[in-house]
Amino acid sequence: AAGAGALANVPTVLRKTLxxxxxxxNLPNQVHRRSVRRGFQFVAMVVxxxxxxxxxxxxxxxxxxxxxxxxxxDPGADRGKTVQIExxxxxxxxxxxxxxxxVVDTPGFGDYVNNEECWKPIVDNIEARxxxxxxQENRVNRLKMTDNRVHACIYxxxxxxxxxxxxxxxxxxxxxxxxxxxxxxxKADTLTEEEVELFKQRVLADIEYHGIRIFQPxxxxxxxxxxxxENDEIISKIPFAVVGSDSVVQAPDGxxxxxxxxxWGVIEVDNEQHCDFVKLRQMLVRTHMEELRxxxxxxxxxxxxxxxxxxxxxxxxxxxxxxxxxAVKQAEERAMHEAKLAKMxxxxxxxxxxxxxxxxxxxxxxxxxxYARHREMKEALEKQRLxxxxxxxxxxxxxxxxxxxGSKKRFGLGK
Ligand code: GTP
Numbered sequence: 001a002a003g004a005g006a007l008a009n010v011p012t013v014l015r016k017t018l019x020x021x022x023x024x025x026n027l028p029n030q031v032h033r034r035s036v037r038r039g040f041q042f043v044a045m046v047v048x049x050x051x052x053x054x055x056x057x058x059x060x061x062x063x064x065x066x067x068x069x070x071x072x073x074d075p076g077a078d079r080g081k082t083v084q085i086e087x088x089x090x091x092x093x094x095x096x097x098x099x100x101x102x103v104v105d106t107p108g109f110g111d112y113v114n115n116e117e118c119w120k121p122i123v124d125n126i127e128a129r130x131x132x133x134x135x136q137e138n139r140v141n142r143l144k145m146t147d148n149r150v151h152a153c154i155y156x157x158x159x160x161x162x163x164x165x166x167x168x169x170x171x172x173x174x175x176x177x178x179x180x181x182x183x184x185x186x187k188a189d190t191l192t193e194e195e196v197e198l199f200k201q202r203v204l205a206d207i208e209y210h211g212i213r214i215f216q217p218x219x220x221x222x223x224x225x226x227x228x229x230e231n232d233e234i235i236s237k238i239p240f241a242v243v244g245s246d247s248v249v250q251a252p253d254g255x256x257x258x259x260x261x262x263x264w265g266v267i268e269v270d271n272e273q274h275c276d277f278v279k280l281r282q283m284l285v286r287t288h289m290e291e292l293r294x295x296x297x298x299x300x301x302x303x304x305x306x307x308x309x310x311x312x313x314x315x316x317x318x319x320x321x322x323x324x325x326x327a328v329k330q331a332e333e334r335a336m337h338e339a340k341l342a343k344m345x346x347x348x349x350x351x352x353x354x355x356x357x358x359x360x361x362x363x364x365x366x367x368x369x370x371y372a373r374h375r376e377m378k379e380a381l382e383k384q385r386l387x388x389x390x391x392x393x394x395x396x397x398x399x400x401x402x403x404x405x406g407s408k409k410r411f412g413l414g415k
Contacts, residue, residue, distance in 0.1 A: 039098035052187065163202040185200070251268065
């Protein structure tokens, strides 16, 4: 009760415009400088059956030969019985900004005769990383924390052109509350344009049917039209149909491009007409890397942490937790906002459909009326034409114009 009382006494915030420069508007620059000095950490996990082009795509994404092609084991060699987890780290720098990139690979996923529970070592690894972070948070000295949590998991879907396979569904269902999932259709150059579109629709339908949450940029940043449009464009490409290549080939017009050369032409990795690689890179590296890190920290890790602490018997007052944890509150608000938007959209759709139907009905009616009038006018004109022709014929033959009825008898012209 004391806590609730204290919260009720929060002073009202006054809005003031300053008359002179104080300096805190420089805060974003300070944050920017500090972040650049510290560098960034990003951990990406790649999951998918072997040979789907995981190493190639990572090399293509970060334009480094981070990954060396794996030695293909001899036939009959012991390949182990479970999924292995391997990670490679590299520090890459661009325009003075340092990024410590870690790629977590999961060789063996889906490669065995029995693939039951092949998601388990992956979930264990993600949770172990959360545990390590939690342990750092609980240390006395928290100054040098390293963030090795998985910020994004790129899941490679085999380009079958059918639908998701049970192993895909199982994996995505097990992982969607633990990590930001980014599904991609691997080796999209093996499908035609229509096949890719159809396959995407089926994959999305499967994802929706199974209630799987995948990462996508928020589409309601109304305060910034450009960003909203950019996000919508990215969303429209999910699941990204990707093509990877770390070699440069010559296009028919002589340009040297990253791509794959075939007897019938060249697939350019960086050409948006050819595949969705550019949009994937835009989301993952250029526009939403921070969002991925934030979502991992504020929602996924936070949920894991809460469950873990609860299981350990650490009770928390839910309402105070929500009040004091802006991230949870924000996530809740966002969900509510999304639900409200979805409801509004459905209502608007209904009204729109109704209006369209009414309009169509009216148009149909006026079209019919128009046709009828047109027919009438045509008939009247045709009648007039016939009469005129008849008149003309009479004049030409020197016959009097009237009377018409019985004229032959009266003028003695009949037999
Ligand atoms: P593991 O290392 O065994 O897990 O395989 P991986 O998924 O990392 O595949 P990797 O990148 O080694 O590629 C396997 C083969 O597919 C190589 O011969 C690549 O050249 C080829 N490849 C990679 N990306 C593509 C692609 O987008 N399209 C096509 N057609 N082939 C690709």
